[in-house]
Amino acid sequence: MFHELMNRIHDRSARVGVIGLGYVGLPLAERAGRVGFSVLGFDVSPERVMHINQGESYIGDVASDALTKLRAAGRLEATTEMARLRECDILVICVPTPLNATREPDMRYVEAASNEIAANIRPGQLVILESTTYPGTTRELIMPRIERDGLRVGDQIFLAFSPERIDPGQTSSKGYSVENTPKVVGGVTMHCTELASAFYGYITSRVVPVSSPDVAELTKLFENIFRAVNIALVNELALLCDRMGINVWEVIEAAATKPYGFMKFTPGPGLGGHCIPIDPFYLTWKARAFDLTTRFIELAGEINAQMPRHVHDLVIRALNRARKPLNGSTIVLLGIAYKPDVDDYRESPAFKVYDLLTADGATVIPCDPHIDEFEMHDGRRMRTVPLTDDLLQSCDCAVIITNHRAFDYERIVTLAPVVVDTRHATRAIQGPLRAKITVL
Ligand SMILES: NC(=O)c1ccc[n+]([C@@H]2O[C@H](COP(=O)([O-])OP(=O)(O)OC[C@H]3O[C@@H](n4cnc5c(N)ncnc54)[C@H](O)[C@@H]3O)[C@@H](O)[C@H]2O)c1
Numbered sequence: 471m472f473h474e475l476m477n478r479i480h481d482r483s484a485r486v487g488v489i490g491l492g493y494v495g496l497p498l499a500e501r502a503g504r505v506g507f508s509v510l511g512f513d514v515s516p517e518r519v520m521h522i523n524q525g526e527s528y529i530g531d532v533a534s535d536a537l538t539k540l541r542a543a544g545r546l547e548a549t550t551e552m553a554r555l556r557e558c559d560i561l562v563i564c565v566p567t568p569l570n571a572t573r574e575p576d577m578r579y580v581e582a583a584s585n586e587i588a589a590n591i592r593p594g595q596l597v598i599l600e601s602t603t604y605p606g607t608t609r610e611l612i613m614p615r616i617e618r619d620g621l622r623v624g625d626q627i628f629l630a631f632s633p634e635r636i637d638p639g640q641t642s643s644k645g646y647s648v649e650n651t652p653k654v655v656g657g658v659t660m661h662c663t664e665l666a667s668a669f670y671g672y673i674t675s676r677v678v679p680v681s682s683p684d685v686a687e688l689t690k691l692f693e694n695i696f697r698a699v700n701i702a703l704v705n706e707l708a709l710l711c712d713r714m715g716i717n718v719w720e721v722i723e724a725a726a727t728k729p730y731g732f733m734k735f736t737p738g739p740g741l742g743g744h745c746i747p748i749d750p751f752y753l754t755w756k757a758r759a760f761d762l763t764t765r766f767i768e769l770a771g772e773i774n775a776q777m778p779r780h781v782h783d784l785v786i787r788a789l790n791r792a793r794k795p796l797n798g799s800t801i802v803l804l805g806i807a808y809k810p811d812v813d814d815y816r817e818s819p820a821f822k823v824y825d826l827l828t829a830d831g832a833t834v835i836p837c838d839p840h841i842d843e844f845e846m847h848d849g850r851r852m853r854t855v856p857l858t859d860d861l862l863q864s865c866d867c868a869v870i871i872t873n874h875r876a877f878d879y880e881r882i883v884t885l886a887p888v889v890v891d892t893r894h895a896t897r898a899i900q901g902p903l904r905a906k907i908t909v910l
Pocket of ligand 1: 490491492493494495512513514518564566567579583601602635637744745
């Protein structure tokens, strides 16, 4: 089984099934198709399946053109029919791993995908989990499900974990995509690692094999915890600098001139996205079973969660200087996405800032050139409005939440009476206009 599958990987005749065609799954499916594999994408959403089969991409980093080419070459198809999992030699799980209402891992999607695989498993298949999760998931949750009817992992079937590291929306600006981001791979056995490494050898420029799925799972969490903790550190510094009357951005820029031993992180209105606010708590949860409290993670969560409140305070202070109360003021919220130049608003700090300002009687108007309509954290559906000169002139304060490149900051500061900048997006604006700006 091992040699047969290895040969099929090397001659690209292995069929690749990607389960979950979102921010992670669709770029992988496209890349696998581009390097010559025949790809069958699985999703529970009939709309997504329909779009892919029509060659229409709904993910910013994947061009519709690329999907159309793969469709024409017969190397890409999407389906909701899970029984077709049997047709694939390699199955890569890319489904969501959110937190539930009590902020514990919500494994429903991984469980559902694993159950579908288990129901269709056959000898000679390699299963790879890419969804971010706690150490132990691959061995404890997936392995017992797929080891059925006498099939053993490492013998007739193969199982590995390989975390995804893509940074949606940043492919064009930072130059990193699926094809040049090193991929960590940890198989349950050596054969599992070798097969998964051989597959990813065609997907990306560098494969980093590790000794187990647990190591690969924890590697991914550690990378994101590293970010969450460092963001918390710099956010705390920003809170202190605010009290001390020191410009935190100047401190950061100066520190960043050190050529070694320092890595630049920047403060902001709070964490957002599907990864950094969520993933660390997968480890916190797992650590409890080992009688350990992950204090750095908890503390980072606490500090980062304060930031929307700090933005609220900055708005009150900025309005106060203009002799206006927050109650009754009109605030333009610039950016709903959680990071620049994307339309992803999952866990965006904009929601919290919106709630805090409206709770105090402000009218808050959301503007985001990348988003027309969005759903708040509590399910409310809202629309953004275009950022017109009239809107900027008639509002009481503009608050920059997301530093989209599409915003014209000179125009914003010129027209709005007061600006709160939580991202240092207005750094280039000098002279008398600066007096209007309150920075985080
Ligand atoms: N988005 C990122 O930047 C990023 C980066 C690295 C890792 N990750 C991790 O990758 C995983 C996927 O994240 P994403 O951002 O691609 O999610 P997503 O929500 O964009 O996509 C998930 C897709 O899975 C589909 N799906 C859900 N249940 C399914 C099932 N049982 N069978 C088939 N399809 C199903 C959904 O319809 C959706 O299309 C998560 O674990 C996430 O933490 C995400």
